[in-house]
Amino acid sequence: MTKYLTTINGKQFEIDIDKEGKVTVNGEARDINFLPLSPALYNLLIGTKSHDMVVDERDGEYQVMMGGKLYTGEVLDERAQLLASTRTGAGASSGEISIKSPMPGLVVAIPVSEGQEVKGGQTVIILESMKMQNELKAPRDGVVSRINAAAGQSVEQGKLLITIV
Amino acid sequence: MNEPVQRKINKILIANRGEIAVRVIRACRDLGIATVAVYSDADRSALHVRFADEAIHIGAPPPRESYLRAEKILEAAKKTGADAIHPGYGFLSEREYFSQACQDEGIIFIGPPPHAIATMGDKQSARTAVKSNGVPVVPGTEPGLGDEELSHAAINEVGFPLLIKATAGGGGKGMRVVRRAEDFGEALASARREAENAFGDGTVYVEKLIEGARHIEFQILADMHGNTIHCGERECSIQRRHQKLVEEAPSPFMDPDLRKRMGEMAVKAAESVGYVNAGTIECLVDKDKNFYFLEMNTRLQVEHPVTELVYGLDLVKEQIRIARGRRMGPTGSFLEPNGWAMECRINAEDPYSNFMPSIGQIHTLLVPTGPGVRVDSGVYRGYEISPYYDSMIAKLICWGEDRAEAMLRMRRALSEYTIMGVKHNIPFHQNLLNSFSFMAGKFDTKWVEEHFKMDTYEEDPDESDLETAAIAATLHAHRSRQLASQVVTRNERDTSNWKWLSRWERMTR
Numbered sequence: 001m002t003k004y005l006t007t008i009n010g011k012q013f014e015i016d017i018d019k020e021g022k023v024t025v026n027g028e029a030r031d032i033n034f035l036p037l038s039p040a041l042y043n044l045l046i047g048t049k050s051h052d053m054v055v056d057e058r059d060g061e062y063q064v065m066m067g068g069k070l071y072t073g074e075v076l077d078e079r080a081q082l083l084a085s086t087r088t089g090a091g092a093s094s095g096e097i098s099i100k101s102p103m104p105g106l107v108v109a110i111p112v113s114e115g116q117e118v119k120g121g122q123t124v125i126i127l128e129s130m131k132m133q134n135e136l137k138a139p140r141d142g143v144v145s146r147i148n149a150a151a152g153q154s155v156e157q158g159k160l161l162i163t164i165v
Numbered sequence: 166m167n168e169p170v171q172r173k174i175n176k177i178l179i180a181n182r183g184e185i186a187v188r189v190i191r192a193c194r195d196l197g198i199a200t201v202a203v204y205s206d207a208d209r210s211a212l213h214v215r216f217a218d219e220a221i222h223i224g225a226p227p228p229r230e231s232y233l234r235a236e237k238i239l240e241a242a243k244k245t246g247a248d249a250i251h252p253g254y255g256f257l258s259e260r261e262y263f264s265q266a267c268q269d270e271g272i273i274f275i276g277p278p279p280h281a282i283a284t285m286g287d288k289q290s291a292r293t294a295v296k297s298n299g300v301p302v303v304p305g306t307e308p309g310l311g312d313e314e315l316s317h318a319a320i321n322e323v324g325f326p327l328l329i330k331a332t333a334g335g336g337g338k339g340m341r342v343v344r345r346a347e348d349f350g351e352a353l354a355s356a357r358r359e360a361e362n363a364f365g366d367g368t369v370y371v372e373k374l375i376e377g378a379r380h381i382e383f384q385i386l387a388d389m390h391g392n393t394i395h396c397g398e399r400e401c402s403i404q405r406r407h408q409k410l411v412e413e414a415p416s417p418f419m420d421p422d423l424r425k426r427m428g429e430m431a432v433k434a435a436e437s438v439g440y441v442n443a444g445t446i447e448c449l450v451d452k453d454k455n456f457y458f459l460e461m462n463t464r465l466q467v468e469h470p471v472t473e474l475v476y477g478l479d480l481v482k483e484q485i486r487i488a489r490g491r492r493m494g495p496t497g498s499f500l501e502p503n504g505w506a507m508e509c510r511i512n513a514e515d516p517y518s519n520f521m522p523s524i525g526q527i528h529t530l531l532v533p534t535g536p537g538v539r540v541d542s543g544v545y546r547g548y549e550i551s552p553y554y555d556s557m558i559a560k561l562i563c564w565g566e567d568r569a570e571a572m573l574r575m576r577r578a579l580s581e582y583t584i585m586g587v588k589h590n591i592p593f594h595q596n597l598l599n600s601f602s603f604m605a606g607k608f609d610t611k612w613v614e615e616h617f618k619m620d621t622y623e624e625d626p627d628e629s630d631l632e633t634a635a636i637a638a639t640l641h642a643h644r645s646r647q648l649a650s651q652v653v654t655r656n657e658r659d660t661s662n663w664k665w666l667s668r669w670e671r672m673t674r
Contacts (some may be wrong), residue, residue, distance in 0.1 A: 002643060006635045009626065013635040015642050025632060034640045038529045041585060044637055051633055055641040056583060062642070064634040068580060068595030069626060070517060071634035075642040103524050104552045130513075130522040130556045132406075137519070157524070 005081050008064070008073035048164045096145070099136055099162040101155045105129030109151050110162075124162050125149070138164055169389035171490040172273055174198060178242045179213065181253030182232060184543040184559060185465070186213035189251045192481035193650055201245045203238055205231035207551045212543045219245050230255045235263045242272050249273035251481075255555075258464040259286060267307060275488040277463045280437045285461040289435025295458050295658040299435035300430050303449060304455040305372035308332040312353060319371045320346050326374040329353055331360035331367075338363040342374060348394045375457065377609045378449040379414050380404065382462075383431035384472045385444045385479070386495065388487045393436050394498040395428040395446075396472050396480075396587070401598070405520065405613045410590075411597065412468035413507040414475050417568060418450065421500065427456050428498055434458055443469075443484050467510070470541060474506035474564045505571040506564045509579065511542075513556040515588035518597075522556045525549070529585035531580035537564040537571070550587050558589060568606070572598055594618065 004015045016024040023032045033045035044051045053066040064071040076084060080121040098147055108126040127134050142164040151162045177193050178201040179186045185654070186202060193200045194321030202217035207226035214220045221241040224231035231237070242250055244467055250267055252258035258276065261283040267274035276282075285291045292302045306318045309332075319327060329352055331339030341352040353369070358597040384396040400416030401409045415424070431446040438461075445462040445668060469480050476499050483493050514520040530546040542559030544550070563578055565571035576598050582591055596619055597603050602612065626634075 002646075004639045004642065008631050008635040010637065011628075011635075013632060013639075015635060015639045017639070023640070025636065028553060030636065032339060032636065032640075034637075036644065038585065040641075041529055041583065042637060042641070044640070046633060046636065049633075051637070053581070053634075053637050054583075055637050057645070062638040064637050065592070066630070066634060066637070068592055068599075068640075069630070071638075073630065073635070073638060074640050077642070085349050102485070102521055121270065129552050130520060130524075130554065132408075132556070134521050135269070135519065151456045154435065 005076045008071050097164045101159045103129050103157050107149050107153045112144050169490045176247045177249045178239045178247035179251050185253040187543050190216045199479050208552050221320040251275040253466050273488050277442050281440050282463045284438045285463050293439045295434040298433045300434045300458050308368050308370040328372045328374045333364035333366040341509045353607035363632040372505045375449045375451050377452045380610050381450050381587050382445050382447045385435045386492040387440045390492050393432050395431045396499045402610045414471040415502045426524050470562045471506040471508050475502035490497050504566050505568045507571045508562045511559040513550050513587045513592045514590050516590045516593035523588035524552050527586040531583035538572045571634050
């Protein structure tokens, strides 16, 4: 039996999966048939109800795309729950943030400078790709500690552009 | 009028890529005409290359080094013995010199004559041409007037509210909205200053501001026998950053009288430049149904399928027929659409991250079909979306007896559409089709940017949806763990399973 604590859109579920794959949600058994179709595409039968869905995980965040809606949350197993309970609540508001190029492109402008304070949601770099200009924004308030690119420069996917602390 | 010479077309080179190249190849196949594709290094595996009878490599991935190289494309046409070139949209389709070069080389350009492209391609000459034929344009001044003249014209001829625009403009620089005559002088000075700083050119002009405007366009067909008709309108107001996202025909805003008047205007606009072949007259229509000529697109439009579905046309076939010097199929303008058609542009853009374009390999693809559904696409499973060209993956077009049926079919088709490997904007379309303003047909060109949010119109998910998502996420996580531990048991490693799991987790992160 593996116990999971799963949170989706802020709502928590205790989900247990036993060796035969039987699923229990908050102590109640569910009639589940889970069919992987490709690495992240699944069909899930709950009772007689059929759901096609895409499940993605990145850095611990789970995204479920189902019926045109996006659900987000986390899945913690016992070990992760233990870790989470011993961690003190610093979370996402501290630490270094690296803004990387999501795709190959051309740096059009960098409207911030090193040492500058930025607000969450503020545009820190403008990248041109696929004939469009795209604004990359600061995910939270902080200070620009390093700029690793310059306007006019072509960058590869995944290149570190700006570091915010 | 002299009977135009009939010209033979047995082989067509398509000077384009992506879904539109595939679309043109399909029309050629239907007509029994051989096809030649051209491709860049990035497009060796593209669908248009696979579907065409012949294919010729024309250069490196950046458009300037391949799809925009007129001389390379003409050389390819001569080498393969193509009688005609179809330019598609974008790339060389609206370059006067390309139409001229084809003519000079004795190759038929499937599009308008060079002078029509030139006149309509320049904002001022287009305004002058259509105005002389009695077509209303957005009231405004010519560029280059001095302060006094400009102010006089603004107050006495254009009226308020109005826009001051920089001739060299772009990105809203040097642009000012002025609502009262007393504010004009100050706004003009600051607009000039800003334009001077941004572009080194303080030349501005004034244009009336049309508030709550809709973007409605008319499809035109004209043959060499002196026939010019319109094929009704398309509503294109659902835009983001001037990129159309959804188009429909007819427009929910249209009535038979307005269609008749706007249609006549569109025909006159096309006739003012001696237009031949397919073209589109773009108009702004205000709340009170006043309409103004905006510009003419002298080519096939991306959104042409919605017109095809409500009028039973194949516009590419008509283009080829016209280029052959024949009379076009339809004999009169279209006034009554049959049913309703809607198109959603499926783009590789993430609506949850500010529509950031996305690249990658499409590893899973399930394309909707069924009654009333058409998909024009240039991709397939295994296809790699590259960063060199625009982000459009496909066009999903649905037809219904009325707007409601077209929308319901679109919702059904969107829910069937599964594309994985790149982020795409299908969730945007699903949310759009659930929004009350869209359902009611109440929107203008600013609506998506100013009023639409990805989470505003989503109904709150109920408890059972959340539980289903939670179960799926958990089973996905559970499966990943199992897969990880299987690797370990198979190889009988001496390190502990836990170590292997954490290594695997780090690897896949």
